Amino acid sequence: MIHSTPDSSQQQRARTAARRLAGLQSREIEKFARDAAMGIAQELMKHGIPIPSKRFRPDVGHVQIDMIIIEEKVTTPEPGMRLQFEVEGNMGVTFNVKLLEFLNDPTGYVTDLFKQLGPMRRNVQRLRTRKRAADAAIYRAITQGAANG
Template sequence: MIHTTPNGSQQQRARTAALRLAGLQSRDIEKFARDAAMGIAQELMKHNIPIASKRVRPDVGHVQIDMIIIEEKVTTPEPGMRLQFEVEGNMGVTFNVKLLEFLDDPAGYITDLFKQLGPMRRNVQRMRTHKRAADAAIYKALTQGAANG
């Protein structure tokens, strides 16, 4: 999956796809996407999920919002929105939301995003713990092995 900042022709293709599939007026697509992204960001902020970060532009609270074009090899480019933020533990989170999927069931889409946050965080913490243990074992082997050899 490729995510790009839209240029003129990509924006036009995405608008055409959205118009055809969702029945929106072209001027309404970007406004709807921005409003939807702001709503998601506000919901995240309401639950104190994002934290202040120097790596993320604070567009809405501590959440950075970008309008993007999502391109997959098997589908046509479509409009999307990217929400980026940090959570405790110095972990960055990026949500790429496909606008047309979001339109089908906004509440369900948001519910699914929130359900994914907990398991994602646990998996990252588990990977970090395993990496620290592996790094410690390698360091021990290098330093103690070389000293005893």
């Protein structure tokens, strides 16, 4: 999956696709996308999930919001929203929301995003723990091996 900032031709194709599927005008799509992203960001803030960060621009609370075009090899480019924020443990989170999928079931889409946060955090913590253990083992081997040899 490739996520890019849109150029004018990609924006136009994405807008045309969104209008056809959702029956919306171009301005309505942009307003809806921004409103939807703001709503998701406000919900995240309400639960105290994002924390202050120097990595991400604070567009809504501590959440950075960008309008993007999502390109996948098997589908045509489509409009999307990228929400980025930091959570405890110095972990950055990026949600790429496909606007057309979001339009089909906004509540279900947001619920699924929230359900993914816990497992994502646990997986990152597990990977960090394994990496620290591996780094410590390498350090011991280097320092103790050099001292003994």
